[in-house]
Amino acid sequence: MDSDSDLELSPETLKALQQVMQEQQEQQERFETLRQQAEERFDEAQDSHENNNTQNKPAITMDFFREDWQLSQFWYDDATSEKLAREILNNTDQQSIVCCISSPTAYVKLMSMSPPNPNNLFLFEYDTRFDVYGRQFIHYDYSKPLEFRLADELKGSVDMIVVDPPFLSEECLTKTLQTVRMLLKKGGKVVLCTGAVMLEIAKADGLQLTTFHPGHQNGLSNDFRCFVNYKSEQFPYSQDS
Ligand SMILES: C[S@@+](CC[C@H](N)C(=O)[O-])C[C@H]1O[C@@H](n2cnc3c(N)ncnc32)[C@H](O)[C@@H]1O
Structure with missing residues (x-):
């Protein structure tokens, strides 16, 4: 040869x-x-x-998007994304502006549930596969928390945010919460899904631990929890915090 x-x-x-x-x-x-x-x-x-x-x-479904672990993608199970999407629908109306930050499963589910005004629902994501949502997709990198398309338009005008930062670190959560504060209107609602170890940082930002444990399609080894800054029927405050 x-x-x-x-x-x-x-x-x-x-x-x-x-x-x-x-x-x-x-x-x-x-x-x-x-x-x-x-x-x-x-x-x-x-x-x-x-x-x-x-x-x-x-309809677009999560079957289009295989988990990419390099991007820390651990998709919620169906019951969890349904609960999060339902929480948004229960707490918003046609005029409300909603952002899902680094939580595409909740967004995909929400968009499949005939929301009253899809043009007011935005997905902030690093993974550009989600630009299938066109104008509703906003490319987002938590390391540049205040730099993204429509930043000026959306500033202080968002009624509800569901957020699940990519990494379990103080730096990542702190920067992601900077984005949340910048976007949120006064009295706006926040649902944060992250590890229980982030409790103190979440509390410092007015978020309280709830009894809801978000689940993942392929499981997750760490204690994963949900925090909110308002009284939620679906996600009541936990006595543990
Ligand atoms: C821990 S996962 C949360 C996903 C959530 N469990 C779901 O099912 O929708 C974190 C998300 O952050 C995104 N991500 C990865 N790197 C990022 C970055 N630098 N900035 C913002 N988001 C990022 C991932 O693509 C992923 O969707």
Whole structure:
């Protein structure tokens, strides 16, 4: 065998490689279609001030987004994302502006539950796969907590925020909460999901421990809890804090 043929791939390897490339291409095409549909949804809603035409468009589900552990992605189980989405619907109305920060599962579920005004619901995420939501997706990096698209428009105007910072560190939570404070309107509601070890930082920001334990599709080893800054029916305060 000469050195050139040493580099040749076996037919099996070549076939596997082609299959991976084809799957990637299909995935990209699917995301592109979803992105275009999100833009169309927005334009239609702007034209008609309602969303009656969106019913024929396929819903986006979390099945499109495989967990990427490099990005600390641990998706909620279905019961948890449903509860969080329901909490938003129970506490907001058509005029309310809502942001899900680093909590895409709650956002995806919320958008699938026919919210009254999807154009007022924003997803802040680092993972650009979620730009399938078009204008509603805001690229966000907690390390630059005050720098993101629509920062000036959204400042002090958000009625409710659900947030789940990517990393279990004081630095990450402190910076993410800087974003929360900047966005939130006076009296705005916050649901924070994070490790129980973050209790003291959460409390210092007016957030109280609740009895709700968010669950994850593939489990999570640390004690994971939910904090709120208002009296919630679904998530009552815990006596433990
Ligand atoms: C701990 S997960 C929370 C996800 C939540 N459990 C869910 O199911 O929606 C953290 C999220 O932060 C995002 N993330 C990763 N790096 C980030 C960064 N630098 N800034 C902001 N968010 C980031 C991840 O993509 C992920 O969606």
